[in-house]
């Protein structure tokens with residue numbers, strides 16, 4: 001008897017261990033590697049805010065007009081990129097918090113930037129390191145997305161624009177460092193050809209990664225945003241079809257569950273009430289989403305190791321989603337296009353994004 005109890009204890013421990021989760025039965029919606037990417041994205045956003053605050057401080061302290069102008073341009077890009085990061089985080093669909101060590105590092109850098117221990121050159125050198133860190137974080141997320149799945153690649157696409165700006169800023173910061181360093185050490189002006197070289201370096205960069213620059217966030221209207229969600233969930237369904245690994249099935253379904261729940265709720269809060277008086281079948285859309293929610297809950301209670309049954313249920317959900325999506329894109333989209341101005345459609349997109357973001361926060365908080 002004693003031995004059996006011991007085994008049970010072991011089993012219990014295994015079930016609590018996140019890496020052994022695939023062995024337990026009801027579906028767990030969280031996946032360790034997806035959470036790790038969410039944390040990295042949260043780190044990026046926290047550092048992006050630090051970058052902006054550093055640049056504001058550097059502008060205040062700098063008297064060189066050319067350098068000030070470049071820093072002003074950086075701030076414009078960096079603020080736009082906060083919006084891009086927000087879009088990516090919401091599209092990604094898993095929310096994370098910055099690492100504690102990232103927050104500590106931010107406080108230390110803030111102190112150094114406010115203090116008088118460092119020369120201007122040293123402060124800009126510190127800032128250039130941050131941009132480097134930020135570029136690497138962006139590239140790393142890109143690499144991880146390639147490994148984790150096509151749906152993650154689809155979600156993080158706009159990150160390319162952020163990575164490009166950070167790379168371009170880094171090149172310019174190198175030029176700024178040469179000027180400040182030469183002045184501080186020798187009291188003299190550096191070689192005049194310096195800005196020309198910096199421009200060449202930025203141009204070379206555009207040639208290399210220019211095509212990776214995606215359209216900017218602020219152009220997106222509600223139809224573009226909804227379509228992005230539809231494409232992403234379709235990618236997830238394709239991923240489900242392509243695997244027979246229970247752990248992968250659980251991971252993809254976890255993402256489908258989160259994405260569809262949040263997408264449907266945001267449509268019901270922001271889009272359906274607005275479209276109701278122009279589209280007579282709006283009630284149908286509500287009913288279909290209610291059915292999909294039931295299907296999601298049912299699949300959540302199934303065991304992914306019973307592969308055929310699990311996949312058959314997801315396929316049934318997929319068919320329901322595909323027909324619902326067709327109705328939205330073929331019938332509801334024209335009503336949106338014809339009855340709302342471009343400005344209104346962009347405003348709706350902003351609301352849609354913020355409702356999704358709040359719901360994702362609630363989802364993440366309910367698990368703590």
Ligand SMILES: [Fe+2]
Pocket residue numbers: 264267285289324328
């Ligand atoms: Fe919908």
Ligand SMILES: [Fe+2]
Pocket residue numbers: 226230263267325328
């Ligand atoms: Fe939809």
